[in-house]
Amino acid sequence: MGLDAKVPPGPLEDKWTKYRSTMNLVAPNNKRRIDVIVVGTGLAGASAAATLGELGYNVKAFCFHDSPRRAHSIAAQGGINAAKNYQNDGDSVYRLFYDTIKGGDYRSREANVHRLAEVSVDIIDQCVAQGVPFAREYGGLLANRSFGGVQVSRTFYASGQTGQQLLIGAYSALSKQIATGSVKMFNRHEMLDLVVVDGKARGIIARNLLTGKLERHAAHAVVLATGGYGNVFYLSTNAMGSNVTAAWQAHRRGAYFANPCYTQIHPTCIPVSGHYQSKLTLMSESLRNDGRVWVPKKKEDVMAIREGRMTGGDVPEEDRDYYLERRYPAFGNLVPRDVASRAAKTACDAGHGVNKAGLAVYLDFAERIKELGEDTIRARYGNLFAMYEKITGENPYKTPMKIYPAVHYTMGGLWVDYNLESNLPGLFVAGEANFSDHGANRLGASALMQGLADGYFVLPYTIGQFLSTQIRVDKIKDDTKEFEEAEQNCRKRLQAFLDVKGDKSVESYHRELGLIMWDNCGMARNEQGLTEGRAKIRALRDDFYKNVFVPGTQEEFNPELEKAARVADLLELGELMMVDALDRAESCGGHFREESVSEEGEAQRKDKEFTYVSAWEYFNQNGDPTLHKEELTFDNVELKTRSYK
Amino acid sequence: MKLTLKVWRQKNVNTKGSLETYNNVDVDPDMSFLEMIDVVNEQLIAEKKEPIAFEHDCREGICGACSMVINGRPHGPQQGTTTCQLHMRHFKDGETVVIEPFRSASFPIIKDLVVDRSAFDRIIQSGGYVSVKTGQAQDANSIPIEKGLADTAFEAASCIGCGACVAACPNASAMLFTSAKVSHLALLPQGEVEAESRVMKMVDKMDEEGFGMCSNTGACEVECPKEISIENIARMNRAYLKASLGSEK
Numbered sequence: 001m002g003l004d005a006k007v008p009p010g011p012l013e014d015k016w017t018k019y020r021s022t023m024n025l026v027a028p029n030n031k032r033r034i035d036v037i038v039v040g041t042g043l044a045g046a047s048a049a050a051t052l053g054e055l056g057y058n059v060k061a062f063c064f065h066d067s068p069r070r071a072h073s074i075a076a077q078g079g080i081n082a083a084k085n086y087q088n089d090g091d092s093v094y095r096l097f098y099d100t101i102k103g104g105d106y107r108s109r110e111a112n113v114h115r116l117a118e119v120s121v122d123i124i125d126q127c128v129a130q131g132v133p134f135a136r137e138y139g140g141l142l143a144n145r146s147f148g149g150v151q152v153s154r155t156f157y158a159s160g161q162t163g164q165q166l167l168i169g170a171y172s173a174l175s176k177q178i179a180t181g182s183v184k185m186f187n188r189h190e191m192l193d194l195v196v197v198d199g200k201a202r203g204i205i206a207r208n209l210l211t212g213k214l215e216r217h218a219a220h221a222v223v224l225a226t227g228g229y230g231n232v233f234y235l236s237t238n239a240m241g242s243n244v245t246a247a248w249q250a251h252r253r254g255a256y257f258a259n260p261c262y263t264q265i266h267p268t269c270i271p272v273s274g275h276y277q278s279k280l281t282l283m284s285e286s287l288r289n290d291g292r293v294w295v296p297k298k299k300e301d302v303m304a305i306r307e308g309r310m311t312g313g314d315v316p317e318e319d320r321d322y323y324l325e326r327r328y329p330a331f332g333n334l335v336p337r338d339v340a341s342r343a344a345k346t347a348c349d350a351g352h353g354v355n356k357a358g359l360a361v362y363l364d365f366a367e368r369i370k371e372l373g374e375d376t377i378r379a380r381y382g383n384l385f386a387m388y389e390k391i392t393g394e395n396p397y398k399t400p401m402k403i404y405p406a407v408h409y410t411m412g413g414l415w416v417d418y419n420l421e422s423n424l425p426g427l428f429v430a431g432e433a434n435f436s437d438h439g440a441n442r443l444g445a446s447a448l449m450q451g452l453a454d455g456y457f458v459l460p461y462t463i464g465q466f467l468s469t470q471i472r473v474d475k476i477k478d479d480t481k482e483f484e485e486a487e488q489n490c491r492k493r494l495q496a497f498l499d500v501k502g503d504k505s506v507e508s509y510h511r512e513l514g515l516i517m518w519d520n521c522g523m524a525r526n527e528q529g530l531t532e533g534r535a536k537i538r539a540l541r542d543d544f545y546k547n548v549f550v551p552g553t554q555e556e557f558n559p560e561l562e563k564a565a566r567v568a569d570l571l572e573l574g575e576l577m578m579v580d581a582l583d584r585a586e587s588c589g590g591h592f593r594e595e596s597v598s599e600e601g602e603a604q605r606k607d608k609e610f611t612y613v614s615a616w617e618y619f620n621q622n623g624d625p626t627l628h629k630e631e632l633t634f635d636n637v638e639l640k641t642r643s644y645k
Numbered sequence: 646m647k648l649t650l651k652v653w654r655q656k657n658v659n660t661k662g663s664l665e666t667y668n669n670v671d672v673d674p675d676m677s678f679l680e681m682i683d684v685v686n687e688q689l690i691a692e693k694k695e696p697i698a699f700e701h702d703c704r705e706g707i708c709g710a711c712s713m714v715i716n717g718r719p720h721g722p723q724q725g726t727t728t729c730q731l732h733m734r735h736f737k738d739g740e741t742v743v744i745e746p747f748r749s750a751s752f753p754i755i756k757d758l759v760v761d762r763s764a765f766d767r768i769i770q771s772g773g774y775v776s777v778k779t780g781q782a783q784d785a786n787s788i789p790i791e792k793g794l795a796d797t798a799f800e801a802a803s804c805i806g807c808g809a810c811v812a813a814c815p816n817a818s819a820m821l822f823t824s825a826k827v828s829h830l831a832l833l834p835q836g837e838v839e840a841e842s843r844v845m846k847m848v849d850k851m852d853e854e855g856f857g858m859c860s861n862t863g864a865c866e867v868e869c870p871k872e873i874s875i876e877n878i879a880r881m882n883r884a885y886l887k888a889s890l891g892s893e894k
Contacts, residue, residue: 051779066700067766069806070708086786122780129782131775131829131836133799140789158799164707165802172774179770187763210755239702273675278683279704387706390723390730393675456779505690507683551695557657557756559698560690 003256003615003630006417007111012636013094016115019418020461024468031056034467035219035476037204038062039191039246042071043163043448044431045225046170047455052223053177055460057467060217061174061183062206064190064241064562069171072227072239073451076163077284077384078147079155080127080448082120087144091152093117098637100446103149103336104411104439105589105605106639107259107613109632111418112436119457120449124156126456130169134158147444148285149336149644155445160284160384166448170455189215190562191246192490194222194253194427197482201250201427205486207494209562212555214490216483218476221426221466223459224250225451228410228432230263232570232577233522234514236407237269237282243566244573247414247433255422256615256628258415258435260573261581264442264590265523266408267293267340270391271360280406281391283363284384285444288333290377291363291401293340294322295352305354312354312362312400323347331644338441338590339644341405342603345523348404355402364400405523409447411438411590412580415615415630419462420454423615426470428463430454435613440589494554497564502547506564509544513537513567517574525581526594534578538623541571576616576625583627586610598641607639646672646738650685652697653745658753664743674734678721679704679711681733682744698757706730706870709805712812713758714745719809719868727807727870747812751819751855762808764854765822771850772843773826775836788834801829803871810865810873816857821865823851824881825873831884841888848885 008019026034034057038049041063049061065071083096096117101108124142128134134156135143144153158165177183188209195203195218203218229244230236251257268283296302296312297319304310323343325332335343344361347353354360369377374397378385385396392402413435420428420436431451438446477483520533544567552558587596587603588610598604613630620626648670655662672681679701686696702710711728715721721731736742744758752760802825810821827844830836836843859878866875 047779054778065702065708065710066762067806069766070702070710072703072708075703075705075707084785122782124785125782126777126779128785128788129775129777129835131798131802131833133795133802133829133833134785135799136790136792136795138792140791140795141786158802161707161803164805165799168802172769173777173779175766175770176774176776185766187766239708240704241702274673276673276676276680276684278677278680281705386725387730390706390726390732391677393732393734460779503691505687507687507690549690549693551690551693557698557759560696 003415003423003628004417005109005630006419007109008418012110012114015111016118023461023465026464026468026471028056030471032058034058034470035060036221036223036463037217037219038223038225039204040071040225040227040433041068041174042073042225042227042431043167043170043451044455046071046167046174047452048223048225048430048459049183050170050173050177051456051460053180053182056182059183060186060219062186062189062191064188064209066187068174068185068187069168071167072242073448074164074167075239076448077160077282078286079145079157079162079445080123080166081147081154081445082124082156082449083117083154084121084124086142087153089152091154095152096120096154099150100437100443101439101637102642103443104441105642106439106607106611106634107588107632108437108439110634110636115458116437116450116453119453122457123449123452127166127169130172132158132165132169145286146289146334148288148334148340149331149443157286160286160381163448166452170452192249192565193486194250195482195486196253196424197476197480200425202476203478203483205490207490210557212553212558214487216478216487218478218483220470220473220476221428221463223428223430223463224414224433225430225455226433228413229570229573230407230410232513232574233407233517234511235272235277235280237266237280240279243569245566245569248569248573250414250422250424250427252618253424255424255427256415256617257412257576258613258615259412259580260577260616261521261584261591262411262440262589263407264337264409264411265341265405267337267344267405268363268403269406270388271355271402271404272357281387282406282408283388283401283403285337287363287381287384290368290380291333291365292322292367293324293333293361293363294320295347295354295361297321299351302352302354306356306358312364313366321352328644335644336441336443341523342592344405360402360404362400363403365396366400369397409442411435411440411442415613419465420459421462421466426466428459430459440591491554494561494565496545497548497550497561497568498554500545500548500550502549504547504549506548506550506560506567509540509548510567510570512540513571513574516540517577521577521581524592524594527582530578530582534575537571537575537578544568544571579625580614580616583614584610646674648672648736649741651741651743654697654757655754657756662754672733674732676733677704677729678715678731678733679729698759700759701729704729707805709807712747712760712762712808714747714812716743719747719812720870725870725872747808749811749817751817752808752811765806765808767854768819768823768847768850769826772846773830775830776839790833794832798829798832801825801832801873801877804873805871807870809868809870811856813864813868814857815862815864816860818859819851819856820859820878820881821869821873821875823847824877827881827884828877840884841891844881844884845888
C-alpha cells in the first residue's frame with residue numbers, strides 16, 4: 001500500500017506559503033478547550049510546547065530529565081544553518097534546499113526540505129530576539145562559518161556550544177509559558193505507552209520517575225519530540241539517557257517507523273580508549289575548517305607511532321597521506337560526514353590507523369596555527385580543544401588530534417506526512433524523532449535547524465489541520481478502557497523485568513547489542529552480516545528476558561528499571577534496523593552496502609529500485625515487520641551521482 | 646590503580662544517610678570519574694546489591710546533570726571541569742576518595758547522590774527570558790551588538806545550571822547562577838527592555854526558594870565548571886539596587 005505524504009500542489013517555492021495561508025485554523029476560544037501533549041523538551045519539543053502555549057492551547061510537556069534544559073540538544077556544538085546570505089557568497093533558499101537534498105543522497109522529500117530551507121531564516125531572527133548570543137564580527141553583525149558538504153558560509157554559531165545556547169533560548173521561551181500557566185511541565189516523567197482511542201492518538205502513560213507511579217494523561221493530540229535512537233549502538237555521541245522508547249511504543253501502537261537503517265556515523269570523534277568506555281565524544285565538524293585529516297603513508301611510521309617511538313609531528317610532510325584532499329579535491333577536508341567516515345575506515349582498514357587499536361586518524365592544526373597563530377585557533381575552538389585535552393590527556397595545540405568515526409545521529413524515525421503527522425491521526429512527530437528532512441545523510445548544522453523549524457514554525461501551524469476537526473470533541477477522558485489497558489500493559493512490562501531475577505546487568509546486554517549493531521549494521525553492511533546480525537539480536541533478546549537482573553521495585557526511584565525498559569525497546573529496534581538495511585540493497589548516504597559500489601569503490605545508489613521511503617509496520621505474529629512504501633518523486637532536482645571530487 | 650571510595654548512600658529524603666566504604670576499586674587512569682562509578686555499580690549489581698544512584702547524562706560537560714562533591718569540592722579537584730569530564734589520571738594509586746551529593750536545603754536529596762534542583766527552573770520561570778513570541782522577531786542583523794558585549798553575554802550564558810555554585814557556597818547562595826542569567830540578558834539590547842523587572846523578580850524568587858545570601862567568599866567562581874565570573878554578581882547587585890530605588894512599584 002502506498003503512503004500519502006499529503007504534499008500540497010503547486011510550484012515548489014509556493015507550496016508552503018500557499019498552504020499556510022489556506023489551512024484550517026482553530027479560533028482562539030476553541031484553542032482554550034483543546035489539550036496537546038508534547039513529549040520531549042529538546043529543541044523541537046521545547047520550541048513546539050512554547051509556541052503552542054503562546055497560541056493558546058493547553059499544553060502538557062514531559063521530559064525524563066530533572067529539567068528541560070538538560071535535553072541532549074544541548075550538546076550540539078558546531079552551529080545552525082540558515083539561508084540568510086549575510087556573507088554575500090551566493091547562498092539562497094534554493095541553494096540550501098539543493099545542498100540538503102544532495103547531501104541526503106536524494107532520499108528525502110522535496111517539499112519538506114524546501115520548507116525547511118524557507119523557515120531557516122526565521123529561526124535565526126527568533127533566536128536572536130530571545131537573546132541567543134551568536135558569534136559576531138567586529139562590526140557587531142552575525143558571523144558565519146562553513147560546514148561539510150557545502151561551498152557557502154551559512155552556519156551561525158556560538159563558540160562550540162551552539163546547541164546549548166539555542167536550547168537555553170527554547171527553554172526560556174518554555175519557562176515563560178510555564179509561568180503563564182499555558183504549559184504544564186512534568187519533569188522526571190517518562191512516556192511508556194501511547195494511548196490510541198478509535199484510531200486516534202489521545203494520550204500517554206507516563207511513569208513518574210521519582211515515585212514510580214504510572215500516570216494517565218489525555219489530550220486531543222500527542223506530539224513526540226523524543227530524539228533519535230543512536231544509543232542502539234551503545235557507544236555513540238548521544239547522552240546516556242537518550243532512548244527510543246516513546247517512538248517505539250508509538251510504533252507498537254501502529255505508527256510506522258521509517259528508514260531505520262539510516263544512521264549517521266560522524267567522522268570526527270575521540271577514539272575508544274578502553275572496555276569501560278560508556279560513551280564517545282564528538283569533536284565538532286567545524287574543526288575541519290582548519291584541521292587537515294591525514295594518516296602516515298609508510299607502515300613503519302604507523303608501527304613506530306603505535307609503539308610510542310614516534311609522534312605524528314615527527315612524520316615528514318612527504319610521508320603523510322592527506323587522503324580527503326587527495327581523493328576529493330573539490331571539497332577536501334569538508335566532504336560530507338558519510339564520505340569522510342568511510343574514508344577514515346578505508347585508511348584504517350588498510351593498516352594506517354595511528355592509535356594502539358589501529359582505529360584513529362589525525363586531525364592536524366599545525367599548519368593553521370602557524371598561519372593564524374594559536375590565539376585565533378583558541379578563539380574559534382578553545383572549548384573543544386580543552387575538552388579533547390581533558391579526555392585524552394594530550395594537548396592538541398602541540399600534537400595532532402586523533403579521531404575516529406562514531407555513531408552520532410539517526411536520520412530514520414517515525415514516518416510523518418507533510419503536516420508532521422504520523423499515519424496514526426493525532427500523533428505528530430518533530431525533530432530527530434521523525435524521519436522527514438535529511439534523507440540518507442544529514443549535513444552538519446542541519447539538526448538544530450530542523451528541530452527548531454519543526455517546533456517553532458511548522459508544527460504549530462500544521463497541527464491546526466488536525467485540531468480544527470476536533471473542536472467539537474469534549475475533553476478526552478482518561479478513565480476509559482483504552483487507558484486502563486495501556487496502564488496495565490506498562491505495569492506488567494515493568495514487573496516482567498523485575499521478575500526475571502537473573503544474573504546479568506542491563507548494561508551488559510546494552511553493550512552486547514551495541515557490538516552486534518556496530519559489527520553487522522555499522523559503517524559498511526552486507527547481506528550475510530545483516531542476516532547473522534538479526535539472528536544474534538533475537539537470541540540476545542531471548543536471553544535478556546531469561547537472565548537480566550533488575551534490582552528494586554516499580555514503586556520507587558529506580559534508574560536500573562528505567563534502563564531495562566529502554567534497552568528492551570532498543571533490542572527490538574535493532575532487529576528492525578537489520579531488516580531495513582537488508583531490504584535496501586543499495587548504498588545511499590550513511591547506508592553503505594558493500595554489494596553496491598562503483599568501479600572506483602564509491603557508494604552506488606540504485607534509483608530505479610530504491611527511490612522510496614521504507615515505512616515499517618510493527619512485527620506481525622511471524623515476527624516480521626510489514627513494509628509500506630512512499631515513492632519519492634523529484635520534480636525539481638535531477639538525480640545525480642553525488643560527487644565531491 | 647586501586648582506590649578506596651567513601652560514598653554517601655541515602656535511600657530517600659526521609660531516611661538518614663551515611664558514608665559507605667568500597668575498598669580496592671580497580672581504576673584505569675583513562676577512565677572518567679563517572680565510568681569509575683559505572684564499574685562499581687556493575688560490581689554491586691553482580692552482588693545483587695543496589696547500585697549507587699547518581700545523576701548523569703551527556704557526559705561531555707554541557708548538560709549540567711552531574712552533581713557530586715568529590716573530596717569536599719563540587720565536581721572534584723580539577724579547575725573548570727564537570728565530574729563527567731574529570732579523569733582518573735588526576736588521582737593517585739591508593740588514594741581515598743569521598744563522594745557526596747551537592748548539599749543545600751534548597752536541593753533536597755532524592756537518593757544517594759541525586760538531588761532535586763528544580764528551584765533553578767523556578768528562578769528562570771520567574772523572569773529569566775525575553776518576552777518575545779514565536780514569529781515576532783525582526784531581522785537578526787537589524788540590531789548590531791558590539792562584539793565585546795556579545796562575548797561577555799555569551800560567557801554569562803555558558804552557565805550549565807548544575808548548581809556547583811550553591812554546593813560550594815557556605816551560605817548555599819544561588820547568586821552566581823541567578824546573576825549569570827540576569828547578566829546574559831541585561832547585556833544584550835534584546836533583554837534590556839525588561840532588565841529592571843527581571844532582576845527584581847528573579848532575586849525575589851531566589852530568596853523565596855530559600856537560597857542563602859552572598860557574603861563574597863568567591864567559592865562559587867572557583868568551583869564553577871564553566872568558570873563563570875563573580876563580576877556577574879556585582880553586576881546583578883548594581884542592577885537590583887538601581888531597580889529597587891527607581892522602581893515605581
